[in-house]
Amino acid sequence: MAKKLMKGCEAIGEAAIQCGCRLFFGYPITPQNEIPEYMSARMPQVGGVFVQAESEVAASNMLYGAAGAGRRCFTSSSSPGISLMQEGISYLAGAELPVVIVNIMRAGPGLGGILPSQSDYLQATKGGGHGDYRVLVLAPSTVQEAADLTMEAFDLADKYRNPVMILGDGLIGQMMEPVEFKRRIEPEDLPEKPWATTGAVGRGPNIVNSLYLRAEDLEQHNLALGAKYRAMEAEVRHETYRTDDDPDVLIVAYGTVARIARTSIDNLREKGLKVGLFRPVTLFPYPAAALAAAAARAKHVLVAELSMGQMVEDVRAVVAGRVPVDFFGRCGGMVMTAEELAEQAEKLLAVPA
Amino acid sequence: MPTPLIDVDRCKGCELCVFACPERVLEMSPNINAKGYFFPDVARVEDCTGCRYCLLVCPDTAVQVENKGKTTVRTDGLTETPTTYCPGCTHGVIHRLVGEVIAEMGVRQQTVGVAPVGCSVLAYDFFNCDMQQASHGRAMAVATGIKRGRPDLVVFTYQGDGDLASIGMAETVHAANRGEKITVIFVNNAIYGMTGGQMAPTTLPGQIATTCPTGRDVALAGYPIRVVEMLATLRTPAYLARVSVHEPKAIMNAKKAIRKAFKFQIDKTCFSLIEVVSTCPTGWGQQPHEACEWLEEHMLPYFPLGDVKAPEAAH
Numbered sequence: 001m002a003k004k005l006m007k008g009c010e011a012i013g014e015a016a017i018q019c020g021c022r023l024f025f026g027y028p029i030t031p032q033n034e035i036p037e038y039m040s041a042r043m044p045q046v047g048g049v050f051v052q053a054e055s056e057v058a059a060s061n062m063l064y065g066a067a068g069a070g071r072r073c074f075t076s077s078s079s080p081g082i083s084l085m086q087e088g089i090s091y092l093a094g095a096e097l098p099v100v101i102v103n104i105m106r107a108g109p110g111l112g113g114i115l116p117s118q119s120d121y122l123q124a125t126k127g128g129g130h131g132d133y134r135v136l137v138l139a140p141s142t143v144q145e146a147a148d149l150t151m152e153a154f155d156l157a158d159k160y161r162n163p164v165m166i167l168g169d170g171l172i173g174q175m176m177e178p179v180e181f182k183r184r185i186e187p188e189d190l191p192e193k194p195w196a197t198t199g200a201v202g203r204g205p206n207i208v209n210s211l212y213l214r215a216e217d218l219e220q221h222n223l224a225l226g227a228k229y230r231a232m233e234a235e236v237r238h239e240t241y242r243t244d245d246d247p248d249v250l251i252v253a254y255g256t257v258a259r260i261a262r263t264s265i266d267n268l269r270e271k272g273l274k275v276g277l278f279r280p281v282t283l284f285p286y287p288a289a290a291l292a293a294a295a296a297r298a299k300h301v302l303v304a305e306l307s308m309g310q311m312v313e314d315v316r317a318v319v320a321g322r323v324p325v326d327f328f329g330r331c332g333g334m335v336m337t338a339e340e341l342a343e344q345a346e347k348l349l350a351v352p353a
Numbered sequence: 354m355p356t357p358l359i360d361v362d363r364c365k366g367c368e369l370c371v372f373a374c375p376e377r378v379l380e381m382s383p384n385i386n387a388k389g390y391f392f393p394d395v396a397r398v399e400d401c402t403g404c405r406y407c408l409l410v411c412p413d414t415a416v417q418v419e420n421k422g423k424t425t426v427r428t429d430g431l432t433e434t435p436t437t438y439c440p441g442c443t444h445g446v447i448h449r450l451v452g453e454v455i456a457e458m459g460v461r462q463q464t465v466g467v468a469p470v471g472c473s474v475l476a477y478d479f480f481n482c483d484m485q486q487a488s489h490g491r492a493m494a495v496a497t498g499i500k501r502g503r504p505d506l507v508v509f510t511y512q513g514d515g516d517l518a519s520i521g522m523a524e525t526v527h528a529a530n531r532g533e534k535i536t537v538i539f540v541n542n543a544i545y546g547m548t549g550g551q552m553a554p555t556t557l558p559g560q561i562a563t564t565c566p567t568g569r570d571v572a573l574a575g576y577p578i579r580v581v582e583m584l585a586t587l588r589t590p591a592y593l594a595r596v597s598v599h600e601p602k603a604i605m606n607a608k609k610a611i612r613k614a615f616k617f618q619i620d621k622t623c624f625s626l627i628e629v630v631s632t633c634p635t636g637w638g639q640q641p642h643e644a645c646e647w648l649e650e651h652m653l654p655y656f657p658l659g660d661v662k663a664p665e666a667a668h
Contacts, residue, residue, distance in 0.1 A: 023498075049501045049502070051497065051501060053527075054526075054527035057523075058491065058494040058497075061488060062494045062497050062501070063498060064488075064495050065487075065498025065499040065502070066498035066499065067498070068495070069498070069506065070502070070503075071503070073498070073502065088488065091488045197465045197484065198483065198506070199462050199463040199506055200461070201463075205477075205480075205483050205484060206483045207477045207483070207485070208484070208485040209484075209485070211474065211475075
């Protein structure tokens with residue numbers, strides 16, 4: 001398929017269709033309205049279903065029903081809406097249902113603002129709702145990657161029977177870039193889900209459920225979920241940029257900030273400063289081993305985020321004091337410039353390590 | 354000669370059959386069953402007319418009736434698992450009606466039920482069809498997801514008054530307004546049973562509950578919500594009816610309405626919701642047969658029975 005200039009939100013929507021998803025449930029919220037709008041136009045063209053739910057709470061529970069009936073389905077929202085969906089996400093995780101949830105983050109807390117942010121990192125990667133659970137979290141940095149990761153998210157959701165979240169921000173959602181859809185799967189070619197509630201023909205009833213009233217049973221369920229989350233570590237991935245010469249400063253950033261960091265790094269390299277980038281692509285599971293190895297070869301680690309400092313907690317846990325970890329963040333919808341970030345890296349080099 | 358057959362070990366000793374029998378054929382035994390409940394003895398079988406009232410009112414499918422060489426059989430719309438409901442709770446009757454309807458209509462193997470949060474949270478153990486357990490109030494959102502994903506399936510929700518009319522009211526109104534082709538069984542017993550007898554959105558004015566210990570004060574809590582009348586104001590076509598399960602004839606009518614509700618779904622006609630006025634002997638602090646009388650005397654004047662809206666009456 002030829003490359004097409006698309007907004008990040010639209011690319012995510014089209015990627016879902018290209019990989020056989022025919023059900024979208026969502027509620028409008030800025031800055032991701034392009035996704036429900038796109039789905040409302042596209043789903044009928046491919047025999048799919050678009051439902052504008054009465055709320056994000058309802059949307060997440062519609063996903064539960066559709067996924068429980070064995071169908072690929074997804075939703076999208078932005079931070080306050082994702083908070084409302086946490087009820088459904090906890091139940092989806094508990095009942096082990098495969099769905100894809102897109103969070104195009106905006107600034108908070110509360111109603112916050114509508115401008116880009118990365119302030120839902122902790123919510124996304126540490127569970128988000130009640131109970132012991134995790135969702136797989138993928139953080140695209142380009143529109144093409146948003147499309148690729150969306151397609152992959154559906155496969156990972158099915159593989160692990162678990163919700164998968166695409167964690168982007170308003171910039172990724174709104175920017176236009178050329179995008180290519182690398183494969184096309186028809187819904188009828190997707191594998192059967194023998195556990196789904198599709199009608200008890202030739203078998204006993206299937207039950208989709210997250211209730212375990214006996215503590216012994218729930219503990220076993222928690223242990224099995226824990227084992228599954230550990231198994232997901234096979235999916236960790238990251239990208240590095242200009243790290244071959246063991247840079248003195250290793251910038252750690254994901255999503256939009258990683259793009260900004262590349263420009264900062266190019267500018268610093270022109271000045272002869274050794275700075276590189278480590279970009280986690282999976283935020284849960286976190287690429288801990290690769291980061292530990294990369295950080296061990298640096299003099300400084302600088303974590304840059306559009307938040308007051310959330311991912312930096314994971315980086316500090318991984319680096320475990322072996323290298324100093326500094327943080328630079330902008331928040332409230334303010335986006336750092338490449339110059340600002342470069343200045344922070346340069347400052348670190350001015351201080352003897 | 355017609356004969357009631359008592360499955361002693363399914364019995365919870367609620368005595369509803371004893372009170373329902375017009376000929377006083379049944380009497381409570383002085384003995385107890387394996388679960389520790391007294392159970393009915395067939396004391397005067399010669400008076401049995403085979404009316405099946407005992408079978409109709411039994412919440413535990415513990416009664417069958419033999420007549421003219423034929424014996425009634427327990428529906429395969431329900432599993433063999435005994436319910437976890439309190440003795441005399443009419444949930445069991447409503448379960449049986451729904452189970453019988455999906456079995457008799459031949460759709461059991463294409464049916465998916467949605468269990469709510471509340472007393473019927475374990476309904477997935479009792480209905481013999483695929484089931485999903487929903488979070489509190491979201492059963493109709495879950496049902497929407499199932500039905501939109503698999504329009505060929507028959508989808509029903511089974512919800513109580515707190516689930517449907519309080520925490521899930523938004524989901525209720527919008528599923529009805531979208532005209533989702535699902536069937537909703539709404540059990541209105543005017544109280545929160547599972548959590549221990551708190552006030553429900555349908556608790557009657559003055560009715561005592563653990564969170565309105567001096568009776569529901571309408572100045573503070575408002576009036577009980579008449580769900581079917583409220584939903585009937587929506588323009589979207591729907592089948593909305595209120596039935597009761599406090600006595601045999603009402604139970605027969607309830608089954609007819611439930612059957613109609615499933616028929617409207619199967620024919621792809623409309624959304625359907627059957628409000629079943631029912632009892633909570635434990636929450637109300639009454640004997641099961643007293644609860645049935647209390648229902649008739651106090652609930653039915655506020656929650657009148659009958660079809661409230663039929664799809665052809667869209668306006």
